[in-house]
Amino acid sequence: MTGRLYDPDGTRYGIPTFPWRMAPEEYATRRQLRARGLRPGGQDVAAQVLWYSRRYWRKGRSSIRVAYLYRVDCAKPVRPMTPAKWAALAKANAAQQVCPECRRDAGYRIPTSLGMCTACADATQLAA
Numbered sequence: 001m002t003g004r005l006y007d008p009d010g011t012r013y014g015i016p017t018f019p020w021r022m023a024p025e026e027y028a029t030r031r032q033l034r035a036r037g038l039r040p041g042g043q044d045v046a047a048q049v050l051w052y053s054r055r056y057w058r059k060g061r062s063s064i065r066v067a068y069l070y071r072v073d074c075a076k077p078v079r080p081m082t083p084a085k086w087a088a089l090a091k092a093n094a095a096q097q098v099c100p101e102c103r104r105d106a107g108y109r110i111p112t113s114l115g116m117c118t119a120c121a122d123a124t125q126l127a128a
Contacts, residue, residue, distance in 0.1 A: 005050040005064075013048070020051035027069035034078065041076030045069065 007017040018024075027047050033039060047069040057063035081089075096109050099117035106117040114121045 013050075015045065016047040018047065018049050020049060023047065023049050023069055026072055028072050028075075029067050029069060033070060033072070033075050036072075036075075037078055038072070038075035039078050040070045041074065043070055043074045046071045046074075 005017060005019040006022070007013050010016045028036070028038075029049075030040065045068040049067040049069060051065050052063050053065045054063060056065060093109070094105075097106050098104070099106050099110060099120055101116040101120040104117070106119075110117060116124070
């Protein structure tokens with residue numbers, strides 16, 4: 001069944017296609033590039049990995065999953081974080097710790113499922 005997903009020259013799918021764990025070493029996913037300290041750097045998708053997954057199969061949907069691959073030799077190094085980027089990230093994280101109900105710093109990231117700190121959520125539950 002994996003023979004149908006093997007297309008190294010790209011005649012069937014338009015780009016080189018490999019089954020799970022059969023891609024050559026010269027290709028990597030975004031996550032694999034990041035683990036090596038690299039980024040795609042604007043290059044187009046060079047190949048893809050296809051595999052069957054019963055986990056994501058739903059009626060009317062395909063059970064074939066895809067992971068896009070990029071060329072490692074064309075990848076660029078990850079840009080380092082500048083002090084301005086660190087400051088912006090700290091500011092964004094701090095904003096997500098302020099409860100919109102009581103306007104206090106909760107000391108943790110406010111859960112999006114609650115939309116408020118747990119103390120306010122508990123008070124709302126008791127009031128209802």
